[in-house]
Amino acid sequence: MFAFIIRRLLQAVVVMLVVAMIAFYLFQFVGDPVSIMLGQDATDADRVRLTAELGLDQPVVLQFYHFVINAVQGDFGISLRQGQNVSTLLLERMPATFELSIAAALIALLVGLPLGVYTALRRQSSLSNAILAFSLLGVSLPTFLIGILLILVFSVQLGWLPSYGRGDVVKIGWWSTGLLTVDGWKHLILPAITLSLFQLTLVLRLVRSEMLEVLRTDYIKFARARGLTNRAIHFGHALKNTLVPVITITGLQLGGIIAFAIVTETVFQWPGMGLLFIQAVQFVDIPVMAAYLCMIALIFVVINLIVDLLYFAVDPRLRSSVGRGGH
């Protein structure tokens, strides 16, 4: 158990260091900062002084060390395009992405779970087949196209919902929320649905297959023999045993939602971190790219670590296999 945790932690640290190295390497392509900062009529003495001040005369390893120390403290320098502190920029954008992702995750779970249960219980009904066909379409439709179609129908043709931005936001400390105004909710609907559809089909298919698996087991047959009601069997026994893998996978998918938020945010011009990152890539704004890269890697590493540890706590079989040295 202890060795397993240590090994996972070490792996997480290695991944973060590799990502930090890529981010650090990116900065080598911004150009020579000394000549940019000094201008044309600087003397050699000026150059030497500034180089030393910036720490550029030190060995690369030491420079990397300083970069990591700064990064851990959230200091990635200044955005080349917007002239603002990168960490401030990211923090400003974080609430938008966070609210959108949580809303999408909730929709995926709250709609996907019942649909999955229904298609598993009523396997032959035509509604089930329709839902499954729809889910195949959901996998084949790229996220950005879903967003465009929703905008076309609900914003352009029907004019019901706004298609652009976050609407009115309320500031609570540094956190800006769109959840306290009607306008904010209206703006959230279309992006949240767009972002949730892919995960929704995933949850649906997963719940369905897990549920079918569980319904075949002996203890369900035994429960039927005991004369329990269908309701008790399906929801008390079958669904409960389905939930562990579903929760784990959904947890893992949270990272996927944050990644796909980049696409949704671009379609709806949602002012989140993903939009910031895409603009940074287009304008080669390296500090922002580096910071986003490190942050998203951190989110993923932490999520994976938590899921791994949870699995370990929930599933006793894993513990014995680790004891034997396997994976």
Added chain:
Amino acid sequence: MMEALKHFWQSDLAWSWRHSTVAVISTFIFVLMMVAAFGAPLIAPHNPFDLATINLLDALKPPAWNSEGQAIFPLGTDSQGRDLLSAMMYGTRVSLMIGMASVALSMLVGIVLGLVAGYAGGRIDAFIMRVADVQLSFPAILIALLIDGVARAVVPRELHEHIAIPVLVGAIALAGWPQYARTVRGSTLVEKNREYVQAARVIGISSPVIMFRHVLPNVMGPVLVLATVHLATAIITEATLSFLGVGVPPTEPSLGTLIRIGNDFLFSGEWWITIFPGLALVLLVLSVNLLGDWLRDALNPRLS
């Protein structure tokens, strides 16, 4: 030649194909789109890249069945007066070529690493599979986006347009290799202990030859199924990156680029510039996905 064709027609695979309506229809759609895409220079009604034939006065014409449309532009025109149908045919070609190239490259990297990992075992195996595990925990689109972004930062701005497509292929390919490596490694572990491998070893054939001449053909089944499904994913990834404006440059538009361009006209009522390329993309991806589903059921390989 005829004999071989006849033999193939009577094989199990062909039988299962003939008896699956879905497979026949998706094959038909896929082949039709391939012909339209790769035959574009010959059969497209216009050449969207020939500036001499483009007239700005033709810009934003609706599809032909609309009262303002013209018969020579069956699906209407875009903001620069290019025929949308022709642009879509050329665009599908770009999308398909990038998708196929990335799948091929992904397969190559994945198969080699998977074979080596499975056959060599030990530390090499542990290392390759650890890297694959870590990479698989990130979504492919994110990996592709990051590689693409890094390449943009590294390469001088003037060269962006020239290297955009190779970079895109590389990014999508690098994002996809772990799947192949895992599948190939799994099958290799099984094949490694078969008698024919031991026999080959006994008569002194070198490891690389055993791996690539003898083991490889026996692990290709699942790889082909994976490749079909991956083609759909690769096309979607390319379209998404192009839509985000970090993929194919507008000078050589893919379906994703066309959708991105059309997106600007959504609010002024010119819906066809977005919807038709979008429809083409969905048809392409859906037919490939359905074919992949059918192939998996038909071959029923041991997919992990």
